[in-house]
Amino acid sequence: MTDPVLTLKDVALSLDGNAGPVDILHGIDLTVGKSETLGLIGPSGSGKSSLLMLMGGLERATGGSIHALGHDLTAMDEDALARVRRDHMGVVFQSFHLIPTMTALENVATPLELAGARDAFDRAEAELQAVGLAHRAGHYPSQMSGGEQQRVALARASAPRPEILLADEPTGNLDARNGDAIMDLLFGLRDRHGATLILVTHSRELAERCDRVVRLRDGRIADTTTRQAAE
Numbered sequence: 167m168t169d170p171v172l173t174l175k176d177v178a179l180s181l182d183g184n185a186g187p188v189d190i191l192h193g194i195d196l197t198v199g200k201s202e203t204l205g206l207i208g209p210s211g212s213g214k215s216s217l218l219m220l221m222g223g224l225e226r227a228t229g230g231s232i233h234a235l236g237h238d239l240t241a242m243d244e245d246a247l248a249r250v251r252r253d254h255m256g257v258v259f260q261s262f263h264l265i266p267t268m269t270a271l272e273n274v275a276t277p278l279e280l281a282g283a284r285d286a287f288d289r290a291e292a293e294l295q296a297v298g299l300a301h302r303a304g305h306y307p308s309q310m311s312g313g314e315q316q317r318v319a320l321a322r323a324s325a326p327r328p329e330i331l332l333a334d335e336p337t338g339n340l341d342a343r344n345g346d347a348i349m350d351l352l353f354g355l356r357d358r359h360g361a362t363l364i365l366v367t368h369s370r371e372l373a374e375r376c377d378r379v380v381r382l383r384d385g386r387i388a389d390t391t392t393r394q395a396a397e
Contacts, residue, residue, distance in 0.1 A: 170198060170200070171198055171199065171330055171362050172233070172364075173198075173231075173232070173233045174194050174196045174197070174220075174230065174231070175230050175231050175232075176193050176194070176195060176229065176231070177195075177196075177217075177227050177230035178191055178192055178193065178194070178227065178228055178230055179213075179216055179220060179225065179227055179228055179229075179385075180228045180229075189385060190213050190216045190385055191216055191386075192385045193230075194217065194230070194387060195387070196387065198362060200329075200360075200362060201360050202362055202377050202378065203353065203356060203362075203363040203365075204362075204364045204365070204380065205365055205366075205372065205375075205378070206366045206367070206380055207366075207379055207380070207382070208381050209383065212382040212384065213382050213385040213386075215334050215366055217382065219334075221234065221330075221332060221364060222257055222330075223247035223248075223251060223255075226240070227240050234254070235254050235329060235330070237250050252280060252326070254328055254329050255330045255331070256323030256324055256326065256361070257331075257334075258316075258320055258331070258333040258334070259319070260334055260335035260338040260339055261339065262307070262312075262315040262318070262339075263319065264307040264315055264318055264322075265307075266307050266308060267306070268306070269304050269305060269306055270294060270299060270304070270306075270318045270321075271287065271291060271303040272290075273307075273318055273322055274290035274293050274318060274321045274322045274325050275287050275325075276322070277322060277325060278326060281326055283326075291303060293321035293322075293325045294321050296358075297317040297351055299318060299321070311344075312339055312340055312344065313340055313341075313343075313344030313348070316336065316339070316344070316348055317347075317348070317351065320336075320348065324359065324361070329361060329362060330364070331352075331356070331364070332364050332365070333363070333364070333365040333366070334365070334366045336352060337369055337372060338368070349371070349372050352365070353375060363376075376393065377392065377393050378391065378393065379391045
């Protein structure tokens with residue numbers, strides 16, 4: 167494996183439920199290399215999305231340690247975690263989470279502006295061009311299809327050139343044609359920018375394109391398959 171960008175050791179997650187604590191993840195040990203594509207699969211409720219949220223510092227582990235690009239996420243406060251995400255990570259959700267009162271161009275430029283980029287709008291325009299939506303730059307989310315909104319979300323996540331790109335069911339709300347287009351764009355971003363891509367998916371086709379697939383079951387890693395081994 168190349169130099170690790172993410173290292174998880176004995177990671178656990180428990181959340182408070184109505185009947186008391188609920189154990190979501192148990193003893194997760196996982197290392198992800200630079201520019202690797204990793205698929206997280208498993209049945210609903212297996213902990214896939216929770217694990218992705220921990221990797222992005224969007225959820226806090228209740229046990230173990232998580233290091234991302236040399237940062238100890240488990241030791242950081244919310245402000246520090248937000249800075250790590252701003253400077254090093256891009257996140258794409260199944261629900262597009264675009265700002266409805268902003269145009270496509272403004273949505274993509276927002277993280278660049280927050281990072282202090284002086285050329286935020288020029289870079290945002292280039293990213294929209296890369297996902298085939300330059301002609302939609304002035305449109306609002308309500309004026310775009312689901313596939314177009316997900317492309318804007320991808321452009322927004324990739325515009326800051328993150329070292330780590332996290333995607334949670336990025337094709338889950340799309341039809342087959344748009345889902346295929348988003349898959350191509352995701353892997354194209356990895357190829358163009360060298361980002362490490364980690365995605366949660368129920369799509370067999372999407373998982374099979376990853377370098378490595380980790381299957382979760384009942385909050386634990388059940389097995390791991392590499393593409394070379396699968397072939």
